[in-house]
Every structure is written in C-alpha cells, then in structure tokens.
Amino acid sequence: MTRALSGVAVVTTFYRLDEHDITRYLDNISWKSWRQTIETSVSSTLDPNIGRDADLPSKTWRQMKTIVLVISMPNSPRREEFSTRARESNVEWSYFDAVSGLDASLHYDEKATLINVGRNLTVGELGCYSSHYLSWHRLIQSDATQMIVLEDDTLVDWEYIAELMNFDLSKRSIDWLRLYAKIPSRYRMICRPTLDHRRHIVEFLNYAGGTQGYVISRSGASKFLAHCRIVGCAIDTEMDRFWVHGVRDLAIFPFPIVELSGPSTIGGERGFVPGTGKGSALPASIRRRQFANRAIHKLRKLVYPLLHPAKVI
Numbered sequence: 001m002t003r004a005l006s007g008v009a010v011v012t013t014f015y016r017l018d019e020h021d022i023t024r025y026l027d028n029i030s031w032k033s034w035r036q037t038i039e040t041s042v043s044s045t046l047d048p049n050i051g052r053d054a055d056l057p058s059k060t061w062r063q064m065k066t067i068v069l070v071i072s073m074p075n076s077p078r079r080e081e082f083s084t085r086a087r088e089s090n091v092e093w094s095y096f097d098a099v100s101g102l103d104a105s106l107h108y109d110e111k112a113t114l115i116n117v118g119r120n121l122t123v124g125e126l127g128c129y130s131s132h133y134l135s136w137h138r139l140i141q142s143d144a145t146q147m148i149v150l151e152d153d154t155l156v157d158w159e160y161i162a163e164l165m166n167f168d169l170s171k172r173s174i175d176w177l178r179l180y181a182k183i184p185s186r187y188r189m190i191c192r193p194t195l196d197h198r199r200h201i202v203e204f205l206n207y208a209g210g211t212q213g214y215v216i217s218r219s220g221a222s223k224f225l226a227h228c229r230i231v232g233c234a235i236d237t238e239m240d241r242f243w244v245h246g247v248r249d250l251a252i253f254p255f256p257i258v259e260l261s262g263p264s265t266i267g268g269e270r271g272f273v274p275g276t277g278k279g280s281a282l283p284a285s286i287r288r289r290q291f292a293n294r295a296i297h298k299l300r301k302l303v304y305p306l307l308h309p310a311k312v313i
Contacts, residue, residue: 068093089158103130112232175220178251179213
C-alpha cells in the first residue's frame, strides 16, 4: 500500500510540473534519489506564475469589444496580398507589425529548448514567438475584451469572422479558441452547433500546431503572458500544452480560415539547423532529460482528460 501511494504521489507531482521545473530537478538530483526529492520538495519549486493573471488590471466590468489584428512583417509581400484578399470584408482590422528574433521582454532557455526540440530555435521561430507574445500585450493594454489574431498567410471566411466578433468568450469561460490547426489531433466534442448549424467547438487532447488564427480573451492573454515568458519551444507548441498551463485547447471546426501554401515570412520554416538539429550529437545528459521530459508530458496528456472531464460550453 505504501509503495502504491508513493507511486501516486510521484505521478501527481510530475503532472503539476513544467519542463523548467523538470530541468531544475534533473540538474540537481541523482538518479537514485529523484523520487524522494520530488515527493518531499515539490511544493517549494513550482512556478508561482503558472495560472496567475499577468499585467491584468483590476477585474472591472467592460463592454464587450473585439479587435482584429493581422500579424505581418512590415515589408513582406504577403501584406499586400492579404490586403487584396480582405478588401471586400465588412470587418474592421489592422496590421500588427511582426518582429524578427527574440523580444527583450522574453528569456530564452537554451537547455529547455534542446530538451524539448532537440535543437535551438531559428531566428524566425523566435520572431514568431515574440510577435504573438507582444500581440497579447496589445490586448491587455487596450480597452477590448477579446482579440482575433490572424497571420498574413491565411485565407479568411470574413462573414464568419464578423459573426465571431459578437461571440463573447468570457461568458462561456473560454480563454482562447483556435480557428485553425495543422495537425488532425485527438479531440472531444464540446459544443454543437455554435454560431451557426455548420460549425462546432471541439477540444484538442494532443498537439494541434499552428498559430495561423485564433480568438483570445483578456483572461487567456494574461495566462499566456505569465506562462510564456521563458522560451523553451515554438510558440504554438507552448500554447498547445494545456496539461502544463491549464488553458483548454478549444477550436472551431470546420475551420473558418485556411493556411496558404508557401514559406511563412513571420516564423520561417522549421527544420534542421546545422550543428544543433536533431541527429547532431547532443550531450548524454540532454538525451536523458529528453527521455524523461517526453515520458512526463505523455503521462500528463493521458491523465488530463481523466482529471478534467469534458465541460460543455
């Protein structure tokens, strides 16, 4: 019985940790004593920012207002192409200038990145991460209650976006709502139909990928701002990790936007970076941590649906 309870304690503890906590543990404990150390000291090492609001003003009543931002590099040819496609839309939107590289408000954790990705992030990936992070700041600093974020390499159903602007996320306790995903991930049905008889809300239970389009509330933005200050993987991967930050990965399906083919001018192409990519010689200590990290995340993904039953919106 004691051994079984000890195992439950370890599973529960690992379920609550993120990769930065895991890295700290594995850096400072021996493999023989890891279980005892985690069981006795977890309460003092958890990140106090997880689940807290960041830079969020006092929760006063606000009239619902949705802003639409399109993330785009200032001199990108995609900007003109997007403007042409959106010319007939009846939605008020504006460009949000994307940045290149890591913004000064963020901290890049190289060790966590090697553990999570197997290589360092590219300048484009860091720029994509920073651009979305800064767009969340824009929402918090505005008088809007929620924001629709689009990237400039998308084909948009503007009629549906116009309807979505009146869909109050906060009334339904939704922090963020995907409008597109790159991976046909495992999901469960949450609400059908919604807004119209053709589309539904689903909840992804694994990595779905992509930041081409989503709606985010002030609450969701503040949670992501608190959680994503330390960069240890691509931005869509970090946002996908509901089992770490507790923000449900909800999506409208069928998707009201489509990603156009061609390389992104915001994030660039992911893949092999000479000297740092998968397949290059990583230290044995990093490989051990990769193994532990993958196992822990898989466990937490499996446990999450059991601890958080489907909540109808």
